[in-house]
Amino acid sequence: MQAIVVDHVGGPEVMRLAERPMPTPGPGEVLVRNHFAGVNYIDTYYRSGLYPAQLPATLGNEASGIVSAIGPGVTQVQVGDHVAYLANQDAYAQYSKAQASRVVKIDGLPLDTAAAVLLQGLTAHTLVTRAYAVKSGDWVLVHAGAGGTGRLLIQLCRHLGASVIATVSSEEKAQIARAAGAHHIILYTKEIVPDAVRKIIPEGVHAVFDGVGKATFEGSLKSLRMEGSMVSFGNSSGAVPPVHLFELSQKNLKLLRPRLYGYLLTEEDHRRHIAEVLRLVEEKVIDVHVFNIYDLADAPKAHEDLEGRKTMGKLLLRID
Numbered sequence: 001m002q003a004i005v006v007d008h009v010g011g012p013e014v015m016r017l018a019e020r021p022m023p024t025p026g027p028g029e030v031l032v033r034n035h036f037a038g039v040n041y042i043d044t045y046y047r048s049g050l051y052p053a054q055l056p057a058t059l060g061n062e063a064s065g066i067v068s069a070i071g072p073g074v075t076q077v078q079v080g081d082h083v084a085y086l087a088n089q090d091a092y093a094q095y096s097k098a099q100a101s102r103v104v105k106i107d108g109l110p111l112d113t114a115a116a117v118l119l120q121g122l123t124a125h126t127l128v129t130r131a132y133a134v135k136s137g138d139w140v141l142v143h144a145g146a147g148g149t150g151r152l153l154i155q156l157c158r159h160l161g162a163s164v165i166a167t168v169s170s171e172e173k174a175q176i177a178r179a180a181g182a183h184h185i186i187l188y189t190k191e192i193v194p195d196a197v198r199k200i201i202p203e204g205v206h207a208v209f210d211g212v213g214k215a216t217f218e219g220s221l222k223s224l225r226m227e228g229s230m231v232s233f234g235n236s237s238g239a240v241p242p243v244h245l246f247e248l249s250q251k252n253l254k255l256l257r258p259r260l261y262g263y264l265l266t267e268e269d270h271r272r273h274i275a276e277v278l279r280l281v282e283e284k285v286i287d288v289h290v291f292n293i294y295d296l297a298d299a300p301k302a303h304e305d306l307e308g309r310k311t312m313g314k315l316l317l318r319i320d
Contacts, residue, residue: 003093004299007056009049012300012307015059023090023097025071030100032083034065036115037091039294039302039315040148041211041236046089047303050235053089059299060091064106064115065319074100082106084114086122086264092299094319101267104274113281116148116288116314119260121277123233124152124286126263128160131256132207132229136161139205141197141223143167143212144236145177145185148289148314153209154180155286165200167193167216169309176289176312194222204228214238221247229254236307289313296320 003020025031043059045051064084067077077083077100084106085098106114128134140157144150145166157164158181166182168174174185186196193216197205204225210216211234220230230253232240248255264270280286291313294302302315 001094002296003058003090004060004296005056005058006047006053009047009053009055011048012303014047015300015303017297017299020058020093023095025069025074025097027072028074028100029071029097030067030074030077030083030103031069032063032065032085032096032098032103033068034063034091034094034096034319035111036064036293037087037093037296037317037319038062038115038119039299039306039317040119041234041306042119043092044303044307045235050239058090058092060089060093060096060317061087062115062119063087063091063096063319064111064118067103068095070100076100077103077105082111082114084109084111084118086118092296092317094296102270104271104278106278109278109281112290112293112316113288115316116290117152117277117281117286118274120149120152120314121281121286121288122264122273123149123260124156125273125277125280126260127153127209127231127233127258128156130263131231131233131258132209134160134162134207138162138207139165139201139225141165141167141193141205141208141220142182143208143210143216143220145180145182146173146312147211148291149211149234151176151180151289151313152286154182156280158183159280159285162206163201165197165205173312188216193219197223207231209233212237213240221253224251224253226251227253229256232257290316292316293318
């Protein structure tokens with residue numbers, strides 16, 4: 001089978017299309033013929049070496065496709081079922097193994113939509129329900145409001161009754177964030193974010209959802225009100241430097257750096273969150289905007305576009 005392989009860490013150019021052995025499902029596992037794989041910032045972290053990976057490595061944390069084989073003891077799905085699943089750094093491939101308990105049937109949902117919503121949908125849903133439980137009357141700041149996760153965060157926060165401020169880099173991206181439901185837009189290329197926040201809500205916001213990292217961290221803290229919550233969940237601009245805890249004490253701030261899989265430790269949590277995300281999609285509370293679909297061989301271009309901030313929504317790989 002064909003898969004994207006990384007032999008050494010570096011830029012997008014280190015990814016190559018190569019032949020790899022076909023996986024064989026073991027007990028409790030299924031083999032999925034992937035049709036779409038999601039492209040996410042976490043994939044770039046493993047490729048670049050920001051997160052450690054055993055080399056040579058494949059990439060990819062989510063995919064959708066059709067079950068082609070099942071291992072002993074599998075009863076949850078059958079061969080031919082359309083499914084989506086969270087992968088283990090192996091979704092950029094024609095075939096992947098997955099734990100049957102972590103595979104979800106997606107009858108009625110298109111394969112591209114399922115691949116597009118899974119990781120970012122789960123990230124957004126766990127952030128607004130577990131990391132900081134957004135409630136009616138809250139003011140929240142969402143960075144990168146035109147991105148895949150940013151759009152979903154805006155939609156979910158608005159659905160939960162919060163007033164949403166979104167940061168974007170251009171007027172074109174501002175239109176996307178507004179369409180997602182943002183009440184206020186800050187163009188961070190023209191405004192100082194904390195100052196702009198205080199003009200909108202003088203007390204500051206109750207919570208910040210920051211997937212950008214190094215470039216926005218300080219401004220995020222300054223945008224919070226007394227006893228506000230800072231949820232730092234990404235590093236698209238680079239890792240956040242070490243934090244002096246005394247910076248939090250002036251306003252009694254809470255700082256959290258959550259990891260999605262920490263909220264999905266049990267099968268019950270995994271199925272509950274996925275079921276809720278899919279329900280919200282079916283009820284059109286959240287919608288997924290697929291910005292571009294690339295062929296598997298063009299995965300380097302997808303990473304280049306993502307890291308170059310040339311995208312406004314979800315990126316997918318089409319796997320033939």
